[in-house]
Amino acid sequence: MKLAIKARMRAAALTAILAASTTLLAGPALAQKSKDTLRVITSEPTSSLDYYKGAERMNIIMSHHLFDTLIYKDVKTGEFVPALAESYKVVDGKTIDFVIRQGVKFHNGETMTADDVVYTLNKVSDPNFGALYQIAVQWIDHAEKLDSTHVRLHMKKASPVALEWLAGFLPIYPKAYYEKVGSAGMAVRPIGTGPYRLESADPGTHWTLKRFADHYKGSPKGNAIGTIDIRLMTEMNTQLTEMLTGGADFIWGFPPDVASRMKGRPGVAVNNVPILRIVYMLVNLQKESPIKDVRVRRAIMHAINREKIMQTFVGSGSQVINSPCNPVQFGCKTDVTRYDYDPAKARALLAEAGYKDGFTLPMMVGINVTTGRSIQEAIMSDLAAVGIKMEVTAQHWAPARESWIGKNYPMMLMAWGSWGISDVAMMTSEFFNGNEVDLVKDKKVVSLIRQGDQEIDRDRRKAAYGEAISRIADQAYFIPLWTYNVNYAMNKDLNMTIQPDEIARFFNATWK
Amino acid sequence: MLVYAVKRIALALAVGAFVSALSFFLLYAAGDPATAILGPSATQVDIDNVRRLYGFDRPVIIQYIDWLWRALQGNFGWSYFLRIPVETVLEQRLPVTFLLGACSIIFALVLAIPLGIAAALKPNSFVDRCALFLAVAGQAMPSFWFALMLISTFSVSYAILPVSGSETWRHFVLPTIVLGYYAMPAIMRLTRSNMIDVLGSDYIRTARSKGLSSAQIVFKHALRNAIVPVISLTAAQFGFMLAGSVVVESVFAIQGAGRLAWESIMRGDIPTMQAIILVFSMTYVLLTLLADLLNAWLNPRMRLG
Numbered sequence: 001m002k003l004a005i006k007a008r009m010r011a012a013a014l015t016a017i018l019a020a021s022t023t024l025l026a027g028p029a030l031a032q033k034s035k036d037t038l039r040v041i042t043s044e045p046t047s048s049l050d051y052y053k054g055a056e057r058m059n060i061i062m063s064h065h066l067f068d069t070l071i072y073k074d075v076k077t078g079e080f081v082p083a084l085a086e087s088y089k090v091v092d093g094k095t096i097d098f099v100i101r102q103g104v105k106f107h108n109g110e111t112m113t114a115d116d117v118v119y120t121l122n123k124v125s126d127p128n129f130g131a132l133y134q135i136a137v138q139w140i141d142h143a144e145k146l147d148s149t150h151v152r153l154h155m156k157k158a159s160p161v162a163l164e165w166l167a168g169f170l171p172i173y174p175k176a177y178y179e180k181v182g183s184a185g186m187a188v189r190p191i192g193t194g195p196y197r198l199e200s201a202d203p204g205t206h207w208t209l210k211r212f213a214d215h216y217k218g219s220p221k222g223n224a225i226g227t228i229d230i231r232l233m234t235e236m237n238t239q240l241t242e243m244l245t246g247g248a249d250f251i252w253g254f255p256p257d258v259a260s261r262m263k264g265r266p267g268v269a270v271n272n273v274p275i276l277r278i279v280y281m282l283v284n285l286q287k288e289s290p291i292k293d294v295r296v297r298r299a300i301m302h303a304i305n306r307e308k309i310m311q312t313f314v315g316s317g318s319q320v321i322n323s324p325c326n327p328v329q330f331g332c333k334t335d336v337t338r339y340d341y342d343p344a345k346a347r348a349l350l351a352e353a354g355y356k357d358g359f360t361l362p363m364m365v366g367i368n369v370t371t372g373r374s375i376q377e378a379i380m381s382d383l384a385a386v387g388i389k390m391e392v393t394a395q396h397w398a399p400a401r402e403s404w405i406g407k408n409y410p411m412m413l414m415a416w417g418s419w420g421i422s423d424v425a426m427m428t429s430e431f432f433n434g435n436e437v438d439l440v441k442d443k444k445v446v447s448l449i450r451q452g453d454q455e456i457d458r459d460r461r462k463a464a465y466g467e468a469i470s471r472i473a474d475q476a477y478f479i480p481l482w483t484y485n486v487n488y489a490m491n492k493d494l495n496m497t498i499q500p501d502e503i504a505r506f507f508n509a510t511w512k
Numbered sequence: 513m514l515v516y517a518v519k520r521i522a523l524a525l526a527v528g529a530f531v532s533a534l535s536f537f538l539l540y541a542a543g544d545p546a547t548a549i550l551g552p553s554a555t556q557v558d559i560d561n562v563r564r565l566y567g568f569d570r571p572v573i574i575q576y577i578d579w580l581w582r583a584l585q586g587n588f589g590w591s592y593f594l595r596i597p598v599e600t601v602l603e604q605r606l607p608v609t610f611l612l613g614a615c616s617i618i619f620a621l622v623l624a625i626p627l628g629i630a631a632a633l634k635p636n637s638f639v640d641r642c643a644l645f646l647a648v649a650g651q652a653m654p655s656f657w658f659a660l661m662l663i664s665t666f667s668v669s670y671a672i673l674p675v676s677g678s679e680t681w682r683h684f685v686l687p688t689i690v691l692g693y694y695a696m697p698a699i700m701r702l703t704r705s706n707m708i709d710v711l712g713s714d715y716i717r718t719a720r721s722k723g724l725s726s727a728q729i730v731f732k733h734a735l736r737n738a739i740v741p742v743i744s745l746t747a748a749q750f751g752f753m754l755a756g757s758v759v760v761e762s763v764f765a766i767q768g769a770g771r772l773a774w775e776s777i778m779r780g781d782i783p784t785m786q787a788i789i790l791v792f793s794m795t796y797v798l799l800t801l802l803a804d805l806l807n808a809w810l811n812p813r814m815r816l817g
Contacts, residue, residue, distance in 0.1 A: 045775065048595035055551045130565045132550060134557045187595040202604060203594045204775075205767040233676060233765040237660055241675045245668055366552065396778060397552040399543030405556075416552075436556050 032249055033493045033511050036226035040506065041233045041248045045204055050186035051171055052124050052131040060169070060420075061504050064221075065209055065228070066107075067171030067192030070098055070117065071163065072220040075499040078422070080163050081220050084112065084172055084193065085151075093158035093456040094141075096166075098151045104216040106174045107197040117151045118143045119175035136169040158456050164421045168503070195223035195507045205232045224510040243268060243489050250506075252488035252498065256315030259487040267491065272317040273498045274485045276326045277417040279314075279375075281363070281479035282404070282431065284439035289410035290359050297476035299349035301339030303386040308341075309378040310482040317485030323469050324428045324478040328500065331424035331452065331465035336473035346386040358387025364409040365392055366400035376413065405436045415484065420501030424465050429453050432472060440477045444468075520804055524797040531793040532583075532786065536576045539782055544568075548780025549592050566592065579786060589783035593776070598787045601772065606791065608678050609761070609768035612687055613753040617746060619692030620699055625742070628703025629730060632738075635708060643704070647697035659690045659763040676765035687764045691757060695749045702745055706738035740807050747803035751796035 032039055046058040051067065070085040082088070085098040104112040121143035124131050131137050139162060141154040155162060177191050190198055193216065196209035209228040215221075231248075233239050240258065242248040244265060254262075256272075263270045281300075283291050290296045306320045322339070325332035350356065361383075365376055373394075380390045395403065404412045418426040432438050433453065434446035448468035455461045472478050488498050496509035539545065546562040547554060563569045567578075582589060588598040631643040666686060667675040677683045710716060711734055719729050757770035769788055776785040 045593075047593045047779075050595055053595050055549065055554070127561060128565075130561070132558065132562065133554075134561050135555050138557060183595055184590075184597075202767065203596055203601065231765070232767070234771075235656075235762045235765065238663070238676050238763055238765055241663055241668060245671070245675060247675055368552065396543065396548070398545075398548035398780060401547050401552075401554075402544050414552075430555070 032246075032491070036511075038225045038228045038250065038494070038506060038509060039248050040228060040230045040250045040504075041239050041242055042230060042251075043232070043234050043236065043239065043253060045232055046207065046230075047204070048183070048187040049190040049198065049201070050183045051190075052129070052133075052137075053183055053187070055132045057502060061506075062207070062230075063171050063192075064168075064194070064503060064505065065196040065507055066190050066194040066198060067173075068104075068194050068216075068219070068221070069167055069169075069171055071167045073164070073167040074220065075501065075505075080167055082218075083167075083220055084117070091152075094155040096153045096155075096162065097146070098153065100149050100151055101216065101218070102149065104193050105214040106177070106193055107191045107212055108174065108177060109214075110174055110176065112172065112174070112193055114145050114148055114151050116175045117172055118145045119178075120173045121151075121153060121170065123173070123178075124170070133169075136165050139165070158454055160453070160456055160458075160461060161421060161423050161425050164423065164426075168420070168501075195219065195221045196228060199227075206230070221505075221507045222510075223507055225506070228506050240489075249491040249494055250488065250496070250504075251490075252486055252504070254487050254489070256313075256317075256487065259315070259489075262489055268489050269492045269494075270487065270489045271498070272315065272485055272487050273500065274317050274319070274483055275417070275500045275502050276329065276420055276422060276427075277415055277484040277502070278321060278326050278427070279413075279415045279481045279484060280324065281481070282412045282414060282437070282439065283477060283479065284404075284407055284410045284412075285477075286407050286439045286441065287410055290353070290355055290361065291410050293353045294475055295349045295353040296355065297479075298339060299346040299353070299386065300383065300388065300479060301346075301476055302342045302349065303346035303388065304379055304382045304479075304481075305341045306481055309375060309382075313372070313374050313378065314482055315485055315487070317487075318482045320482050321480040322473060324431055324472050324480055325424045325469065326418070326422075326427065326483050329418070329422045329424050329427055330458075331462050331469075332427070333466040333469040336470050338473075339476070343382075343386050350387060355387070358389065360389045360391055361411065362391045362393065362409050364400050364403050364412040365394040366397045366412065366414045367394050368397070368415050379413070401437075404439070407439060411479075417502060420503055422501070424469075425453050428465065428469060428472075431478065432468065442471070442475070442477060445471055445477070516808060517805060520801050524794075524801050527797050528790065528794050532580070532790050533576065535789045536579065536782070536786060537572065539777070539780075539785060540572050542777070543780070545592075545780035545782055548778065579783070583786070583790070588787040591781055591784045593779045593781040593784065598783050601784055602769070602787060602791065605767060605769045605772045608766055609754055609757055609770055612678075612684060612691060612757060612760070612766065612768060613750055615684055615688040616691035616695060616753055617750045619688050620696040620749070621746065623692070624696045624700035625703050625739075628700040629707055629735070631700070631704040632707030632711060633730070640704075643700060647700050650693050650697040655690050655694050655759050656763055658693065659686065659760060662686045662689060663763075678764075678766045678768075683764070683766075687760050687766060690763075691753055691760050695753060698749065699742060699745060702742050703738065706741060707734060710734045710738045736810065740811055743806055743810075744800070744803045747799035748796075751792070751799050754792055754795060 042058060044058045045056055046062050047054040047056050051059055051063040068084050070083060071080045071088060072083040074081050084101055084104060086101045087099045089097045091097055100114045100117055106112060121140055123129055125137040125140035139155050139159040141156045144152045146152055171192060174191050178186060195212055195215045197212045199208040199210040201207045207230045211223045211226050215223055236254055239251045243251050259270050262268060283297060285292055310318050310320055323332055323334055323336050327334050376392055383390055403409055429449050432445050433449045434441055445468045448464045452461045452464035486498060490496060493512050494509055495512055498504055546559045546568050549562055550558050591598050591601050594601060627643045631640040634640060663675055666673045673685055674683050716729060716734055719733050757768060758774045761768045761771040773788045
């Protein structure tokens with residue numbers, strides 16, 4: 001009740017701010033174009049600017065501006081294009097050769113060489129270096145300098161997503177600088193080859209990036225805007241107020257009702273983009289509970305009005321899914337068993353399974369904007385209508401995950417963004433490869449998923465994943481809900497789009 | 513007085529040590545710090561690696577002793593989140609919170625004490641009712657709501673004060689009002705009730721009968737006694753403001769220590785969290801100690817206790 005009152009008061013406050021702001025806009029919004037400064041407000045923090053020691057989405061976004069990778073993924077075409085490597089050649093499933101681009105400058109004026117590339121790849125893949133996300137580096141065996149312009153990368157095992165990691169998550173560091181200043185120096189004064197250099201920073205809260213005039217010719221990245229000013233602001237109402245009063249040029253991640261109320265405000269463009277993140281419920285078959293019965297799991301699928309809940313609380317930019325992956329991802333089979341909203345069928349299935357009078361089912365929720373209270377309550381209400389009383393425990397992701405892998409809950413409501421990588425190897429595999437999160441542990445599914453994860457041939461990968469996904473859907477081992485979407489608002493003078501990988505590419509932004 | 517002060521300081525240090533140990537173990541009870549550091553995208557390989565690298569695989573008691581030993585040598589370690597020394601983070605964030613807290617407590621005192629005195633001089637009068645209304649409103653109104661209403665009025669409708677940030681004095685006006693107004697009612701009501709008690713006492717009647725002016729009676733004789741408990745309360749309120757400023761700091765996007773404390777818990781940033789708790793608890797203890805010493809100075813009878 002208290003939460004509901006608080007939510008209403010926040011909504012009322014926003015209404016007051018929106019009403020007050022109606023007549024005050026347009027003028028201030030134009031001012032920053034003349035200063036050539038893009039003012040970004042984000043509610044997501046950035047941790048260490050030593051990219052490999054950070055673990056936030058904003059760290060990835062920041063790294064795309066401050067650093068460059070060997071190759072770059074053109075998000076429009078899905079193609080991998082040259083970046084710090086002029087070209088590359090996949091020699092075999094476990095080896096890639098790179099021709100290193102010459103004349104590329106770091107922000108401190110030094111020239112990037114093959115030694116920097118070899119140093120970075122070997123350094124960050126050493127477990128003792130302490131890269132926070134081992135998943136992005138652990139597949140690297142070592143890098144080898146063939147000559148002054150050629151580098152060979154050896155993998156420990158065939159990795160079908162190696163190019164994805166290389167294109168988005170393995171920025172090249174300056175060897176001499178990093179050896180001199182270490183992680184602590186890089187954390188406060190990062191030096192890369194990226195299109196922007198760090199001008200100033202209040203660690204964790206405020207960063208000013210300036211166009212790097214010596215950014216290499218032929219880069220797939222731009223730097224049309226002179227200054228990018230990024231501020232951390234966690235309170236959504238304050239973000240919106242700054243946007244509406246001309247104090248910001250870009251904000252994102254607000255809910256659909258706010259988006260609809262912001263539309264039409266002078267000087268502000270509001271957009272929506274579907275992203276790779278999906279919302280779902282995991283099931284635990286390692287613990288005795290009614291959901292060990294497939295009929296109960298199918299009843300749950302039929303009981304939840306996913307389309308209505310999604311339309312109401314998530315927005316029309318999303319879509320209901322039937323597979324444990326985002327339909328746009330490679331390998332995501334969508335032609336699988338479907339469970340339409342049918343409460344009568346759900347009740348019949350429960351009766352058949354011996355639960356005519358219903359039962360109580362605990363569920364863990366990993367707190368996240370995508371799994372908000374309104375969504376939880378809507379799901380609980382639908383399930384209560386067929387006799388399943390949910391007992392929800394909502395926790396921050398750390399204890400939620402701990403409880404889940406401790407097998408304490410039969411179900412968990414979560415969201416997963418698969419690192420913005422459009423491949424089920426980063427999505428379905430995370431749930432069903434027999435790891436500690438996989439509490440279904442179906443031997444056939446695990447075998448097929450692992451087969452797909454290690455196969456390089458795209459057709460064979462697709463076939464293995466497809467078979468696994470069909471079985472998962474048929475057995476209702478996973479309660480897929482919907483894909484997620486992101487709302488963003490920006491100054492009408494700004495040209496910029498957000499891509500489904502949730503990486504904001506401010507370096508591609510231009511003024512109209 | 514010296515023995516009294518030494519006793520209070522020893523007690524303060526014991527409280528600080530206890531708070532530090534309790535918070536350390538509570539952080540572990542709240543969830544795996546390795547998972548909190550890595551965030552929701554972590555895999556088990558990542559988590560195991562962080563546990564090893566950060567020493568989370570050791571017994572918690574050993575980790576605490578290790579932290580305490582380094583802290584006693586003035587080394588608070590590195591922030592797990594920002595990867596810079598904790599001292600650097602605190603140097604950046606603490607002054608903002610202390611400044612906001614100080615401004616707010618001054619605002620609260622300036623508002624509360626005159627109102628409390630006015631209400632006490634004429635109990636149940638119109639002035640008293642108005643003061644009561646202000647107090648009830650201050651306690652009942654959620655600070656985030658009040659903050660947003662002030663933003664709506666002064667930053668949006670009239671555009672005379674900035675919406676967020678902490679760069680200039682103008683950025684502190686609205687947060688000071690919100691935080692100070694929240695602390696004001698308790699001080700005002702305590703001033704009022706103490707003043708009513710004191711004004712009804714024998715020595716005040718004697719003072720009146722001696723023909724002293726109302727101003728002399730109120731400010732020289734009554735207030736000096738009535739203010740003693742208010743000093744203790746103000747110290748406690750100031751401590752509360754430092755630790756409890758997280759909502760105001762969030763709404764006005766002030767990057768202070770209250771916000772940092774909350775973020776550190778969420779991110780499993782134990783070194784930062786421990787340092788903040790130590791600083792806050794010691795500040796709180798110090799303020800209470802100063803209030804006790806001030807009270808003992810004002811009221812010699814307290815020194816005997």
